[in-house]
Amino acid sequence: MAGTAFLKTTRTAGVSQSQFLGFTKARAIFFLLFAALIAVGPQFLYPIFLIKVYCFIIFACGYNLLLGYTGLMSFGHAAFFGMGAYLCGYAATQWGLPFELSVLAGTVIAAAMGLVFGWIAIRRTGLYFAMITLALAQMVYFIAMQAPFTGGENGIQSIPRGTVLGFIDLSSNTTLYWVISVIVLAAVAFYNRIIHSPFGQVLRAVRNNPERAKSLGYNVDRFKLAAFTISAAMAGFAASLKTITFGIATLTDVSYVISTEVVLINLVGGIGTIFGPVVGSFFILSLEHFLAPYGPWVLLIQGIVFTVFVLLFRQGIVGELQKRFRTHL
Amino acid sequence: MANAVLTVRGIVRSFGAFRAVDEVNLDIIEGEIHALIGPNGAGKTTFFNLLTGSLPLTEGEIRLRGEVISGLPMDEIARRGIVRSYQISSIFPDFTALANVRFALQRKRGANFDFWRSERSLESLHGRALELLDELGLVEWADVRAGDLPYGRKRALEIATTLALDPQILLLDEPTSGMGREDIGRVVDLIRKVSKGRTVVMVEHNLSVVEGLCNNVTVLARGRVIASGSYKDVASNEKVVEAYLGAAHA
Structure with a gap:
C-alpha cells in the first residue's frame, strides 16, 4: 500500500481539485469569457442574430x-429540432399556452421522438446508425x-412571444435577449455537468470501448438511448426558443440542412469538447450572417471550411486550442 | 456434478460449416482454478466468448448455479457474477489507470444514470481503486493515461479492473501473455490470492503457470474436449501430446 495515502489526497482520476460552477479552472475562464461576450454582444451585433x-x-x-461523448453520429437531428419548433409554435398559437409551457411542449415532443428513434437506431452502429x-x-x-397542423409551405406564423x-x-x-442569455449560460453549465457526472463517465467509456463496458456489466444500449433522448430534448428546447x-416555425427547421449544420458546427468548434459548440456556432452562423449578401456563395x-477543417484541423478550433495550451476546454 | 458452479452441456458454436466449439461438456467446481489449454485455434477464446454471452450459442446450454444463463446478454451475465479479461488487453485508453478501475467500481455502486450529480461523487471510490492498483503494482501509474501504459501494465490494469467487480467466477484469457518473468510471478501470486472464495477459469499457454496454479485442466483441440483432469493426468495423456506435438510424438 506504499504511496496510497499520499495518492488519496492528490490524485483524482483527472478531476481537477479547484472548480467553479462545476467547471475546471481553464473551462471556468472560458465560461466567464463567454458570459462577458454575451454581456457586451448587443453593443456590436444585432441581438436577434445573437439569440x-x-x-x-x-x-x-x-x-x-x-x-x-457517446460516439454516435446522427444525421437526423433536424426531426427533433423541427418538430420541437412546430409543437412549441402550435402550443403558443392554437392552445394559447404561455412561453414556459410552449417551450416545454417543444422539448417534450423532441425527447419523446428521440426515445422512439433512438430505440430503433441504437441497434446499429457507425454508418448504419447514421x-x-x-x-x-x-x-x-x-x-x-x-x-x-404544420401549415405546410407557410409554416406556423405569428407565434406570440408572451411573458416569462x-x-x-x-x-x-x-x-428577450437577456432572458435567452441567462438560459444559454445555464444550458452550457448543465451540459458541462452532464459530461462530468457519473452518467457522463459511462458515456465516455461507451465511446472509448463499448465491448469492455458491456463485459463490466453496463447495459450499453440503455446509456446510448438515454444520451440520444437528452440530445433530442436539447434540440427541441433550442428550436422552441428560436421559434x-x-x-x-417552417419546413427549413425540419430539413436535412439543419442536421448537417449541427454536424458542421461541432466539427469546426471541436467534437468532444465543452466549448466546441459555442465557438462553432459563432463561427458558422457568423459566416452565414455576414456572407448572406453573396447568396449561394x-x-x-x-464547403471549403468543412474541407479545410476535416483535412487540417480535425480537432476543431477548441480542440486545437486544447492542444496548444495543454488543457481541456 | 456436485458443487459445480458452472455447468456447460453440449455447447456448439458454428461459423458456417466450421464448428469452432463442438459438443463441449464441462463442470466448473466452486472455488477451483480451472485451466483451459490447447493448441492455437482449439476454440478456447470462442469458448470464453460463449460463457460470457459475447457470442450466441448455436446449440447447448450453460447454467450458473443451476440457472440457465445462455441467451442472456453479456452485461446481464457480468452482473450475475461472471466477469472476464481479454486476450488482447481491453481497457479504456483515454481514461487514466485510476479511472479505469474506478469505472468498474462505479458499476457496483450504482446510480450511473445520475447526470445531475458531479463526477466528484465518484471520488469515494478512489481508496478501493488505489488498493487494487497497488495489488497489481500499478499505483505509480495511477494518473497515467491507460493507452500510454506499457503492454504488461495494460494487462495488469485489465485484471485490476476485472477484480474490482469482485466476481463469483473470474475468467482470465491468457493473463500472463506478453509479460516478463517478474510480472508473471506477480500475476500468479495475485491469481492465487484472489481465487480464495472465488472460482477462476483461465486460458493459459504457459504450462508452468498452469502446473503451479490450477486444480483442474481441460484440454481443447479443434473445438472438442480431448482430456480433462489434474495437470499430471492430462500431461501424460497421449491425445494431448498428439494435439500439441503431432502424431509422431504420441
Missing part, C-alpha cells in the same frame, strides 16, 4: 453530447410537409 447563435449553441451542445436516423428524419420531413413567469414581457428584443424569438464557402 439565434445562442439557440444553436444549445442545439449543438446536445448534439456534441451524442457525437463527441443512415437510420437520416431515413427517420426524412419521414418526419414528409409528414411535416403533408400534415395540416407572467410578468417579464418578451415583446422587447432587449428583454418564440422569430415567431415562425455561402454554400461554397461552407
Whole structure:
C-alpha cells in the first residue's frame, strides 16, 4: 500500500481539485469569457442574430453530447429540432399556452421522438446508425410537409412571444435577449455537468470501448438511448426558443440542412469538447450572417471550411486550442 | 456434478460449416482454478466468448448455479457474477489507470444514470481503486493515461479492473501473455490470492503457470474436449501430446 495515502489526497482520476460552477479552472475562464461576450454582444451585433447563435449553441451542445461523448453520429437531428419548433409554435398559437409551457411542449415532443428513434437506431452502429436516423428524419420531413397542423409551405406564423413567469414581457428584443442569455449560460453549465457526472463517465467509456463496458456489466444500449433522448430534448428546447424569438416555425427547421449544420458546427468548434459548440456556432452562423449578401456563395464557402477543417484541423478550433495550451476546454 | 458452479452441456458454436466449439461438456467446481489449454485455434477464446454471452450459442446450454444463463446478454451475465479479461488487453485508453478501475467500481455502486450529480461523487471510490492498483503494482501509474501504459501494465490494469467487480467466477484469457518473468510471478501470486472464495477459469499457454496454479485442466483441440483432469493426468495423456506435438510424438 506504499504511496496510497499520499495518492488519496492528490490524485483524482483527472478531476481537477479547484472548480467553479462545476467547471475546471481553464473551462471556468472560458465560461466567464463567454458570459462577458454575451454581456457586451448587443453593443456590436444585432441581438436577434445573437439569440439565434445562442439557440444553436444549445442545439449543438446536445448534439456534441451524442457525437463527441457517446460516439454516435446522427444525421437526423433536424426531426427533433423541427418538430420541437412546430409543437412549441402550435402550443403558443392554437392552445394559447404561455412561453414556459410552449417551450416545454417543444422539448417534450423532441425527447419523446428521440426515445422512439433512438430505440430503433441504437441497434446499429457507425454508418448504419447514421443512415437510420437520416431515413427517420426524412419521414418526419414528409409528414411535416403533408400534415395540416404544420401549415405546410407557410409554416406556423405569428407565434406570440408572451411573458416569462407572467410578468417579464418578451415583446422587447432587449428583454428577450437577456432572458435567452441567462438560459444559454445555464444550458452550457448543465451540459458541462452532464459530461462530468457519473452518467457522463459511462458515456465516455461507451465511446472509448463499448465491448469492455458491456463485459463490466453496463447495459450499453440503455446509456446510448438515454444520451440520444437528452440530445433530442436539447434540440427541441433550442428550436422552441428560436421559434418564440422569430415567431415562425417552417419546413427549413425540419430539413436535412439543419442536421448537417449541427454536424458542421461541432466539427469546426471541436467534437468532444465543452466549448466546441459555442465557438462553432459563432463561427458558422457568423459566416452565414455576414456572407448572406453573396447568396449561394455561402454554400461554397461552407464547403471549403468543412474541407479545410476535416483535412487540417480535425480537432476543431477548441480542440486545437486544447492542444496548444495543454488543457481541456 | 456436485458443487459445480458452472455447468456447460453440449455447447456448439458454428461459423458456417466450421464448428469452432463442438459438443463441449464441462463442470466448473466452486472455488477451483480451472485451466483451459490447447493448441492455437482449439476454440478456447470462442469458448470464453460463449460463457460470457459475447457470442450466441448455436446449440447447448450453460447454467450458473443451476440457472440457465445462455441467451442472456453479456452485461446481464457480468452482473450475475461472471466477469472476464481479454486476450488482447481491453481497457479504456483515454481514461487514466485510476479511472479505469474506478469505472468498474462505479458499476457496483450504482446510480450511473445520475447526470445531475458531479463526477466528484465518484471520488469515494478512489481508496478501493488505489488498493487494487497497488495489488497489481500499478499505483505509480495511477494518473497515467491507460493507452500510454506499457503492454504488461495494460494487462495488469485489465485484471485490476476485472477484480474490482469482485466476481463469483473470474475468467482470465491468457493473463500472463506478453509479460516478463517478474510480472508473471506477480500475476500468479495475485491469481492465487484472489481465487480464495472465488472460482477462476483461465486460458493459459504457459504450462508452468498452469502446473503451479490450477486444480483442474481441460484440454481443447479443434473445438472438442480431448482430456480433462489434474495437470499430471492430462500431461501424460497421449491425445494431448498428439494435439500439441503431432502424431509422431504420441
